[in-house]
Amino acid sequence: MNERRFIDNSRLIIEALAQAGADIFIGYPITPSNLLYLYASQRLPMVLPAPDEITTLQWMAGFSAAGKLPVTATSYPGLALMVESIGMATMMELPMVIVLAQRLGPATGTATGGATGDLLLLNGINSGGYPLPTLCISSPRDAWELSAKALHIADRLRTPVILLASKETVMTVQDVDTAALPPIERVTRRFYTGSGPYLPYAPEADGVPPLLPVGNDRYQVRLTASTHDQKGNLQHSTPEALANSRRLAEKVERNVADYTFYEWDEEEADALIVAYDVTAAAARDAAALLRAEGRRVSLFIPKTLFPVPPKYLDIVNRYQKVVIAEENLQGQYREILFGKAGRPGVRGVNAIGRLITPEEIAAEVRS
């Protein structure tokens, strides 16, 4: 028995985060993420309106340090103001989820226009290149499943996680069979349960130090945004402190197989279409168009965008012809996968200020 509802992905994202165990949404207004804020106010156990984006991230960091799982939603202008605090949360190793609904830039750009133009920023969001797990939704099913996954990853890896979307993927309304959505697993917090003394940055085998909330009655907790040793004491550049900094990247990268999400439908084909976010829907139709013409084409929809899973390089390098469609000028994910030098046979379909159509993608594959 299906249950068809006419809903947007913002609703699915917040419901999934709620069921997964998000404790609080800290919000401030910004288009196109306002629906997320609204739904959170109706669903999450706690909602705080913050006065600005920097306060938002700082309050989230405070809640996270005290053992809560905080969530917010923003767009580029807000993200830009959050960046320093996201770095702080990365360094302190504070779990949280930031939903980023991209819009048309540069600067304030067009608040009600879609785009996928923030990938290069996200790829280097931390000074020094310490990646943050970044999951990108491209369907209602993704909005449901990846939102919950984002919260799980944040807890498991003790890190901020970016859930990437765009104006169309958070605001377009579509019919969804909600009875077909799989159950959400609630996060069981990975807190320190040892017998002390507690070292806030002493990792377990997977490179992740379990969190013990500040304010607890058992052991002292030191958190810091500055280069530090395992005790959380400031160090200039001692081997221990630098090893700790290196671990921040390693814990995210070495565990990426546990959160590598993608769709890849056919191994044997003459060409590969790559698309994510809103353009993934156009790519699905393009693949169907081309197959109806008798062409052998494969479709790859990456969902874990950062860190780039090694598996992706294996996939894209199997094909002579790779067409990457994305709503930005440069071909940002193309550049991330293949570098500025590119590779023969790799092409982009790019546009700003409008949706890329299935016909455009199909034409590039045919050419």
Next chain:
Amino acid sequence: MSGRFLSTENLPFCKGCGHNIVSQNLEKALSAVPGLSPLDVIVVTDIGCIGIIDKQFTTHTVHGLHGRSVALAAGIAMALGNPKKKVIALLGDGGATIGLQHLMEAAQRNIPLTVIVHNNMLYGMTGGQPSGLTPRGFKTPIMPEGKPQNGYDLCKVLHAAGAPAVRRLLALGDFSAELTAAVQVEGFSFVEAVELCPSYGVKFNPNRKIDDIAREAGIEIGWWETPVPRTPFRAERHERCGSLLEREPSIAAQYSSPLTGRYTVVLAGSAGEGVQSAAEYLAQAAISCGLHATKKGSYPVTVGVGFSMAEIIISREPINFTGISEPDAVLVTSSDGLGKVRGIVEKMSKGALYLDASLDAPATKVPLVKHDFRGPLGGRSAVYVAITLMLNRTGVMPSEAFFDILQQKSLGKKLDFGKLRQVAE
């Protein structure tokens, strides 16, 4: 002086720095709070000289960004929501200048934490630049002629913002009792300790004493208290609604449609005239006919002014791409809407244009249906007339399916369905 809260008397500050005195007073102040243990205290430090003290505290410590310690501390305090736990933010006048907004917010909300601003009238760690609190005439390395304007009075600003307990003192001697009192305030408490930086303040302002500087600059030493205590802020947990999905009713397939493929509609009108809602209702009606549907909105950032446009796809098959390259029907109810879709209409090679009778028809190759959408039921119902007419003309689905959806909305109580049927004939 080492103690329960500070592990050593060898603090990491310059000889003669007021930070030493404030820290020793804080140790004594915390020791005087009955039953308080180090693990009941969370010290949050800012960037600057005061931010290098964490290691000496036996409490929980959190060291964040420049100017943000008060916001970070506020987050911790709100999350803990436990009067037994004392959250204390330590920052300088530079951090207070950068993060003034955070101080205002904590004061206004009466967030339960204590903020101690070590006001040595300049940014010490970076070479002695003036801050927002530097008084007029006070000399610093980058402004050796002295600051031309007075610093702002942080105590009065925060008291005006709602801080229930504010005090300013000179960082001289034993003022631990005042800090004990501040820590024991149930809500937000603020202490400004006025100091003189031995490295830059003394060097550039020789022979001036801290109390003279304060007096000459009009820096008032004293207490500002709210006579009636305000309730401290608590981030309450709420039992919100159940599932967000269930808030949106599921739509049963109770009508049928002859549509075998896809039908695409562009609805364009004026903001504030229900275009987006009507588009959703049309899509919901399609779902009630067993079809798939999507709706995309387009409008300027203004609310209630300018155009409002929606794209609706109705399809027998599931929908991936939600864009419409060439619509089957364009419904225009106002000149705002026409302005937005004129380009689409001019390129149309199939389908039909449904246009309000008041509008001049644009150049188009497709059949034009002109009809008085706005007159019979008013401008706010024009979209319903237009959609009903389109459904009646095309037969893409029964208009009763659309009416059925409308009747489930609050709008349905106001809409004259008899007249709607009549005018959309």
